[in-house]
Amino acid sequence: MAYFLQQLINGLTLGAVYGLIAIGYTMVYGIIGMINFAHGEIYMIGAFICMIAFAVLGFMGIASVPMALLVVLLLAIILTAAYGWTVERIAYRPLRGSFRLAPLISAIGMSIFLQNYVQLLQGARVKAMEPVISGGFVLMRDGSFQVTLSYLQLMIMSVTVVLMAGFTTVIHRTPLGRAQRACEQDQKMAALSGIDVDRTISLTFVLGAGLAAVAGVMNTLYYGVIDFFIGFLVGLKAFTAAVLGGIGSLPGAMLGGLMIGLIEAFWAAYFDAAYKDVAAFSVLVLVLIFRPSGLLGRPKVEKV
Amino acid sequence: MAPQASSISAALREASLAAAVALVLALPLAGVRLPSGAAEPLAFRPWWVVAAVLAVFVGRFLIALHISTRRPRAFAAPPLFDRALGAMTPWRRWIFAGFIVAVALLPLMPFADRRMIDLGSLVLIYVMLGWGLNIVVGLAGLLDLGYVAFYAVGAYSYTLLAIHFDLNFWESLPLAGAFAALFGVLLGFPVLRLRGDYLAIVTLGFGEMIRIVLINWSDLTGGSEGISSIPAPTLFGLSFTANPAAGETAFHQFFGIPFAGVHKLIFLYYLILALALLTHVFSMRIRRLPVGRAWEALREDEIASRALGLNPVMVKLSAFGIGAMFAGFAGAFFATRQGFINPSSFTFIESAIILAIVVLGGMGSQMGVVCAALVLVLLPELARDLAGFRMLLFGAAMVAIMVWRPRGLLSHREPSVRLGDRAGGAP
Structure with a gap:
């Protein structure tokens, strides 16, 4: 029971991070119907910026942890969002209205480019960081086994919840969210009624990249090691999460992320850790067979 | 066609914007190099950032100038590859x-x-x-x-x-x-x-x-x-x-x-x-x-x-x-x-x-x-x-x-089947 509870906590933490990334996939897919293959790399860049920012702050001698955390988070969000904006501007915007596979192939090229860009600039070796936040609550004792909820896990979950709430408000209550929903339904009609479609799509990429940056910061704090290749697998799993939850649906992305995180944690705990990625992808295939529109998605009818 | 003053200033504006973005992008990843081991110090590389910003500025300026002086598409010859x-x-x-x-x-x-x-x-x-x-x-x-x-x-x-x-x-x-x-x-x-x-x-x-x-x-x-x-x-x-x-x-x-x-x-x-x-x-x-x-x-x-x-x-x-x-x-x-x-x-x-x-x-x-x-x-x-x-x-x-070229380099694709025939043969 105690072991189960601990895995539940670990899985939820992991799932919160996947969920944050999955929102970026699901929003972009909802609006322009493309898989932003480079989104995993945006997350990786966010993680790198987080570690660099911590290193620079440490170099400047800023020691207050809450202060440093806030600065790092803001810097990572702003700088990563700039990457998201640039990627959209260079690789996707010129291809709008092109044939269907063109943006996806461009995105794959972008993803390869960004990986090698970071590898060339920062080197191929793993970068490590001292843990910034340590300690936690002991929730339960079972013999010698302790169930702990670390402060960091608590922080990751609460930041995710706050961001989710904020995002839902943005989508449902603000002019930007209205414009996004309009573009999702019909871009031409939205443009006719005075919505700047290009700007809305750009902002969607910026928001998605911002969330990926938060995920990158959280994961860097949680694991303490990063390299230039972390974006590939995490991106793939986050996309799986978005599909699982129903692509185009925000709560679905979060739900899918949590489920992928839980599946991975439990599979690694009770079965074979080497095959935990296989388990996550198998879930994707099963979902696509039995419920192609995902858990919370609506089936889309294709019209001529 | 010689570039006009207005197109040059427009290109300069575009180039400055691109250079500003490049500065933001290059500052963290190119400007600082993380150590890979404990013994290695944090390295700052300001010249890399300067080089990146300059390269983007010049490149964007030339592209913008080229686009503004290019003749309109309709009159342009088909690209070399197609010809x-x-x-x-x-x-x-x-x-x-x-x-x-x-x-x-x-x-x-x-x-x-x-x-x-x-x-x-x-x-x-x-x-x-x-x-x-x-x-x-x-x-x-x-x-x-x-x-x-x-x-x-x-x-x-x-x-x-x-x-x-x-x-x-x-x-x-x-x-x-x-x-x-x-x-x-x-x-x-x-x-x-x-x-x-x-x-x-x-x-x-x-x-x-x-x-x-x-x-x-x-x-x-x-x-x-x-x-x-x-x-x-x-x-x-x-x-x-x-x-x-x-x-x-x-x-x-x-x-x-x-x-x-x-x-x-x-x-x-x-x-x-x-x-x-x-x-x-x-x-x-x-x-x-x-x-x-x-x-x-x-x-x-x-x-x-x-x-x-x-x-x-x-x-x-x-x-x-x-x-x-x-x-x-x-x-x-x-x-x-x-x-x-x-x-x-x-x-x-x-x-x-x-x-x-x-x-x-x-x-x-x-x-x-x-x-x-x-x-x-x-x-x-x-x-x-x-x-x-x-x-x-x-x-x-x-x-x-x-x-x-979204359709690829050699995208001159012949349809495998066509209705009628160019040479007038039977379909």
């Missing part, structure tokens, strides 16, 4: 035939050395993979990001059959293809009912799954060490070794010529050339069969094809399975050429390279695949010094070509 292709089109068959003859004669030329023949067979592997994937992506319009998985299935099934069941190359080649096709059908069946992008991601996931299984199932696959001492193929029972085992005849003994290691390379070269040409002829002929026409119809308009009574799942499945089969053949050849295999030969990057060959060549264009394979395989081999920048340029080229 060259248009001129070549009537001679297409002859150019292709001449090319095949040149490729076939290459190993016999006096200047051909071991390295050149070896590189030639490497290029031909990619040409064959490109043509195989072209059936899936170019003809049927299905985006397969895990093509390398079927390549791996072919390579491993050949190896395991050869080692555990003592089958020779010619016996296990069809089996390797069949296994790969079986995997293709098994994977394709659930996914092909869905939209193309899902297929892309599922095939990508499948490619990773195969690799993870190959690494972890050590009893069968040797784990990440892989399997070595894979038997080499024979020519009608003639082996290519200096001292053949008892009861075997070697190539040089049969023909009464002195032994030379290059014979085996030349044989491998012709073997992959034959396999590649088989792929080519197959995909050219199948376009004229009902199933090939169904692929192209489905690629162009799924709803219309469905309305005409095609079963999309079966049609796509056949394309997917046949594409996988050719990857299986190529995989078997790869295993026997290398003599050893391990999972690191079958990463996502391989899939991306094969896809890039198809896409850059112009989807559906057979000759385009050859050109793209030559460029993408030979350039990195020749420019070893640029190894670090190789994949960076590769990714940038994929983006640039999509932006510049």
Whole structure:
């Protein structure tokens, strides 16, 4: 029971991070119907910026942890969002209205480019960081086994919840969210009624990249090691999460992320850790067979 | 046309904006280098940022100036590529035939050395993979990001059959293809009912799954060490070794010529050339069969094809399975050429390279695949010094070509079927 509870906590933490990334996939897919293959790399860049920012702050001698955390988070969000904006501007915007596979192939090229860009600039070796936040609550004792909820896990979950709430408000209550929903339904009609479609799509990429940056910061704090290749697998799993939850649906992305995180944690705990990625992808295939529109998605009818 | 003052100032504005963005982007990643170990200090590189910002400023300025002074599109001549292709089109068959003859004669030329023949067979592997994937992506319009998985299935099934069941190359080649096709059908069946992008991601996931299984199932696959001492193929029972085992005849003994290691390379070269040409002829002929026409119809308009009574799942499945089969053949050849295999030969990057060959060549264009394979395989081999920048340029080229020519370099595609005929023949 105690072991189960601990895995539940670990899985939820992991799932919160996947969920944050999955929102970026699901929003972009909802609006322009493309898989932003480079989104995993945006997350990786966010993680790198987080570690660099911590290193620079440490170099400047800023020691207050809450202060440093806030600065790092803001810097990572702003700088990563700039990457998201640039990627959209260079690789996707010129291809709008092109044939269907063109943006996806461009995105794959972008993803390869960004990986090698970071590898060339920062080197191929793993970068490590001292843990910034340590300690936690002991929730339960079972013999010698302790169930702990670390402060960091608590922080990751609460930041995710706050961001989710904020995002839902943005989508449902603000002019930007209205414009996004309009573009999702019909871009031409939205443009006719005075919505700047290009700007809305750009902002969607910026928001998605911002969330990926938060995920990158959280994961860097949680694991303490990063390299230039972390974006590939995490991106793939986050996309799986978005599909699982129903692509185009925000709560679905979060739900899918949590489920992928839980599946991975439990599979690694009770079965074979080497095959935990296989388990996550198998879930994707099963979902696509039995419920192609995902858990919370609506089936889309294709019209001529 | 001389640039006007207004267009220069507009270009300057654009360039300053781009330079500002470049500053933001370069500041963290280029300006600071994280230490890799505890002993290494944090390094600051301000000049890298300055260089990046300057490069972006100048580059953006020149592009903006070029665009503003360019004549309007309608009056511009068609791009150079299109004109060259248009001129070549009537001679297409002859150019292709001449090319095949040149490729076939290459190993016999006096200047051909071991390295050149070896590189030639490497290029031909990619040409064959490109043509195989072209059936899936170019003809049927299905985006397969895990093509390398079927390549791996072919390579491993050949190896395991050869080692555990003592089958020779010619016996296990069809089996390797069949296994790969079986995997293709098994994977394709659930996914092909869905939209193309899902297929892309599922095939990508499948490619990773195969690799993870190959690494972890050590009893069968040797784990990440892989399997070595894979038997080499024979020519009608003639082996290519200096001292053949008892009861075997070697190539040089049969023909009464002195032994030379290059014979085996030349044989491998012709073997992959034959396999590649088989792929080519197959995909050219199948376009004229009902199933090939169904692929192209489905690629162009799924709803219309469905309305005409095609079963999309079966049609796509056949394309997917046949594409996988050719990857299986190529995989078997790869295993026997290398003599050893391990999972690191079958990463996502391989899939991306094969896809890039198809896409850059112009989807559906057979000759385009050859050109793209030559460029993408030979350039990195020749420019070893640029190894670090190789994949960076590769990714940038994929983006640039999509932006510049979304239909690929040689995108002058002839429809396989047309209503009526330009020459006035019967349909």
